[in-house]
Amino acid sequence: MTGLDAAKAAGLQIKINMVALAGQNIDHVETMMRWAHGEGFDLTLIEAMPLGDAGGDRDANFINLSQVKADLATQLTLRDSAYATLGPSRYVEVAETGGRLGFITPLSHNFCSTCNRVRLTCTGQLYTCLGHEGAADLRAVIRSDGDLNAAIDQALSMKPERHDFDLANPGQLSTARHMSVTGG
DSSP states (O other), X not given: OHHHHHHHHTTOOOEEEXXXXXXXXXXXXXXXXXXXXXXXXXXXXXXXXXXXXXXXXHHHHOOOHHHHHHHXXXXXXXXXXXXXXXXXXXXXXXXXXXXXXXXXXXXXSOOGGGOOOOEEOTTSEEESOTTOOOEEEHHHHHHTTOOHHHHHHHHHHTOOSSOOOOXXXXXXOSBSSOHHHHOO
């Protein structure tokens, strides 16, 4: 909270991400949204992605954000927003709070065709898709005095057209790698 206060005081725009999990935190979405909007922060809801073996029944925790949005719309006034970032969030404005609520829907609404995201880990692995195992080892390129720009260009040219997340079976792993390995 101290870090959020400092970022807010510095004038930074803050977005809070919340992975929506059925049976765990879904009943707290509106409370979290009202808190975030009251602080002047955006809140973005994210569908749970099948990354890494988390144990238990993943299907029991997955919730389609279309349903969450529909449920919220029964009590709040949600207006589609033209606001966009460089990421995959689609935003609505919440009339009652004056804030923005984002939705990242990798399973229920595939956004791969517009995805421009890559992830660079602290160990130099460049992942071009969360839903695929392949990565470029940029640390090895740097240590061998290789052409870093060429290695990045090659990795980007191999960015998959789609991820392997499957709404029909949201618990089926697409990668053994946990999100904490990739960064988020």
